Amino acid sequence: MPRLFALSASARSQGSRSRQSTDHAIVSFREAGYEIDQIDIGQSPPPFADDLFLRASFTPREALDDTLRAALAYSDSMIDRIDAADEVLIATPMYNLGMPAALKAWFDQIIRPGRTFTMTRDSASPYKGLLADRPVHIITARGSSAFAKDGAAAALNLLDPHLEALLNFIGLAQFHHYDMAGTDEPEFDADLAISAMAIKPSYMPVALHAA
Ligand SMILES: Cc1cc2nc3c(=O)[nH]c(=O)nc-3n(C[C@H](O)[C@H](O)[C@H](O)COP(=O)(O)O)c2cc1C
Incomplete structure (x- = not known):
């Protein structure tokens, strides 16, 4: 059975447009x-990358003790859950021109x-993502339509480029964007x-095609 890993990042517990889109x-x-594997980091934020985490992150696996x-x-x-998914869905609001702190965390x-990710010896391409590529559906909600693709403040939209850059960094590059701008208007x-978003799975297993 194919699997979707779906993440919602709105801090709102009620009336979140991006979470409503996720549910849809x-x-x-x-x-x-x-099969759906769902997480709500708006309601249960991830831990910050603190000193201990960073030390653990840069320690070779075989040298990790129980604390690290x-x-x-x-x-x-989280990495295992992404890796187990055929497709990923990330639904997030724009907060202060970018992503919510929970999503950055x-x-x-x-x-x-x-x-x-890993570093390479190629100076033209110094980083390589290690996750197998798969479709990523990106739902964004912004209060003002000025931040939409063709809006007057489109140049201040740091949300989508930042999301794409981070996903690319770990090897994911198949993006499907669904933008809701003007949610507070x-x-x-x-x-x-x-309903206009029409979010559909992009991968259909052979068995489902045949059915
Ligand atoms: C802290 C905060 C910062 C926000 N910053 C922006 C912003 O920079 N641009 C914008 O268009 N809307 C901004 N908004 C409005 C939200 O993007 C909008 O309400 C969106 O629908 C929130 O997503 P949600 O409905 O899924 O909770 C902000 C809202 C909050 C709470």
């Missing part, structure tokens, strides 16, 4: 036969030397915006 997308994936290994437990489990947990119609 998950229905499509379930209908297509996907425990400091990597969240990171290891999550990336700080999963970007690990020797596990998700009076004329915003959430139901219309969410």
Whole structure:
């Protein structure tokens, strides 16, 4: 059975547009036969990459003691969950031109030397992502339509380029963007915006095609 790893990053517990979109997308994936592995880092934020984590992260695996290994437990489990997924969905608001702190903390947990990226000897391409590539569906919610692709403040949108750069860094490059801009504007119609996204699995196993 194919698997979707779905992450929501809104700090809102009620009325989050990006989480509503995630729920909507998950229905499509379930209908297509996907198993869903879901996490809400807005409600349960990841630990920060602190001193212990960083020491553990740069210690060779065979030299890890129990304390250092425990400091990597969240990171290891997240990387394993991404690796077990055929597709990834990340739903996030724009906060202050970029991603919420919880999502940055999550990336700080999963970007690990020797596990998700490595350095090369090629000066033209010094980093190599170690995860196998797979589709990543990126849902974004922004209060103002000025930050949309063609909006007046599009140049201040640091969210999408940062997300793509971090995902690319660990080897993921197949992006599908679904943007909800103007969520805090009076004329915003959430139901219309969410149904217009039409988020669908991009990978269909042979068995489902044949069915
Ligand atoms: C702390 C904070 C910062 C925000 N910064 C921006 C911003 O820079 N640009 C913008 O268009 N909207 C901004 N917003 C509005 C949110 O992007 C908008 O409400 C979005 O729908 C939130 O996602 P959610 O509905 O999934 O919670 C901000 C909201 C909060 C709470």
